[in-house]
Amino acid sequence: MGKKTYSFFPGCSLKASGHENTQSLLKFCDMVDIELEELPDWNCCGSSSAHSVNHDVARDLPLRNISLVPKGQPLLIACPSCLIRLKQSFLGLKNDGNLQKKYEQDWGRPFDPGLEIIHFFELFKRIQLKAYIKDPKTRLKGIKVAPYYGCMLSMPPDLRNEPSHYGLMEEALSSLGADVISYGYETQCCGTYLSVAKPKLSERVVTQIISRAMDAGAECLVTACAMCHLNLEIRCALKNPIPAFHFSELLSMALGAENQKKWFPKHIVDPLPLLKQRGLLKS
Amino acid sequence: MIALKKGHGELARQIQERSGINFNACLHCRTCTNACPFVAGMDYPPNALLRLVQMGMEQEALESSTIWVCVGCNTCCSFCPMAIDIPAVMDSLREKALATGVKIAEPDIVSFHDEVLKTIEKYGRTHKLEIMMRYKLKKRDFLSDMGVGLKMLKKRKLDLTPSRIKDKQALKKIFKKQIKQHKIDKQ
Ligand code: SF4
Ligand code: SF4
Numbered sequence: 001m002g003k004k005t006y007s008f009f010p011g012c013s014l015k016a017s018g019h020e021n022t023q024s025l026l027k028f029c030d031m032v033d034i035e036l037e038e039l040p041d042w043n044c045c046g047s048s049s050a051h052s053v054n055h056d057v058a059r060d061l062p063l064r065n066i067s068l069v070p071k072g073q074p075l076l077i078a079c080p081s082c083l084i085r086l087k088q089s090f091l092g093l094k095n096d097g098n099l100q101k102k103y104e105q106d107w108g109r110p111f112d113p114g115l116e117i118i119h120f121f122e123l124f125k126r127i128q129l130k131a132y133i134k135d136p137k138t139r140l141k142g143i144k145v146a147p148y149y150g151c152m153l154s155m156p157p158d159l160r161n162e163p164s165h166y167g168l169m170e171e172a173l174s175s176l177g178a179d180v181i182s183y184g185y186e187t188q189c190c191g192t193y194l195s196v197a198k199p200k201l202s203e204r205v206v207t208q209i210i211s212r213a214m215d216a217g218a219e220c221l222v223t224a225c226a227m228c229h230l231n232l233e234i235r236c237a238l239k240n241p242i243p244a245f246h247f248s249e250l251l252s253m254a255l256g257a258e259n260q261k262k263w264f265p266k267h268i269v270d271p272l273p274l275l276k277q278r279g280l281l282k283s
Numbered sequence: 284m285i286a287l288k289k290g291h292g293e294l295a296r297q298i299q300e301r302s303g304i305n306f307n308a309c310l311h312c313r314t315c316t317n318a319c320p321f322v323a324g325m326d327y328p329p330n331a332l333l334r335l336v337q338m339g340m341e342q343e344a345l346e347s348s349t350i351w352v353c354v355g356c357n358t359c360c361s362f363c364p365m366a367i368d369i370p371a372v373m374d375s376l377r378e379k380a381l382a383t384g385v386k387i388a389e390p391d392i393v394s395f396h397d398e399v400l401k402t403i404e405k406y407g408r409t410h411k412l413e414i415m416m417r418y419k420l421k422k423r424d425f426l427s428d429m430g431v432g433l434k435m436l437k438k439r440k441l442d443l444t445p446s447r448i449k450d451k452q453a454l455k456k457i458f459k460k461q462i463k464q465h466k467i468d469k470q
Contacts (some may be wrong), residue, residue, distance in 0.1 A: 158368065
């Protein structure tokens, strides 16, 4: 099968602190015949900070990224917050002729209304996992996992028509044999940057999320956002919290990737004892 | 009892124009407030904030902690029966609060945003370590949270050197006016 190429926007969270997320994501894509080409010279999407204090910058930062995408390639965005920023900017551009003129002037490229901007979940839906795994049910067998989405499924009203991904991780993980735990806090926001400026507030929500998952019997959490992952790891006030995986880590593991040794030592809460106990990691 | 001031509709008009959101459709059903994970840190819950704006209570709205504590997680608006984009309203209120120079209820949050923007202006990407150091320096507080910082350094979750973009001209185009530190008087 020929490989399909996607333009890849990692975003600052993956680039600077979610190394294990990036590596496992690249590995997973490689194993399912998808080639990711990092968007050349991409810049930060502006995140919540630009939105909070400087609107012009918040508008312009994502637009430069959009202008960098090679024609014909879909743009894969790893971070859910960057995704919303870029999608909203793209929509704004599509609906505003004057902004299109400015865009073309600023970045010297015609606006391409056909550009496809997608999240990893959308890419995942296009993959037939079964084509790559013969015995899927055995791959994550017996592990009790609590999926955690944080705010990534909550869309602002102008993006309400975007595809919804409720239940995606649940479905994927149970198809791989995992025991999926539901605990009611799957979509509670982790607090993002309040973790820095209001640590007590984010400690409160993170501890609540993890305690509920543990009460419901979870042995680990799984998230598809590097920012959530970091907050789950650094803001939990429990003495012995359960580890949290990146969705891409579990998927690559299920496909038989062998370079986890590079990923797991980057976790603050060590997931190795659990994986060994469940017999999911060879020595 | 609240007496509406003359011209009380002006604030709502401005914020509506700037944000493009018609929050007069709000039913005050409080769905947003019940859904918001951070109400505990706000002085006015989200729907009450909309009420303040509707009634033209400018000072209360702009000096509220709510507009800064809101992280824009979209939880409220994904449940709102009237599809009101509350975080977009918050954006406009923050902008107005900074422009009018009112007392800022959460100076730490503003100073965090400023530090983030400064690293983007410099490198085109954020640099977490520098943001943290400068933020802490400004707060004159290095001790709280040391443990977390060290853990992150040890696990290489705080890169020492920034990742930066090559096209400096592009940054100049985006940051036409240099990012200035917002002057905030501590209350
Ligand atoms: S959920 Fe919507 S309609 Fe209900 S109080 Fe909040 S903003 Fe108003
Ligand atoms: S967007 Fe703001 S107001 Fe709405 S739920 Fe999130 S933090 Fe609360």
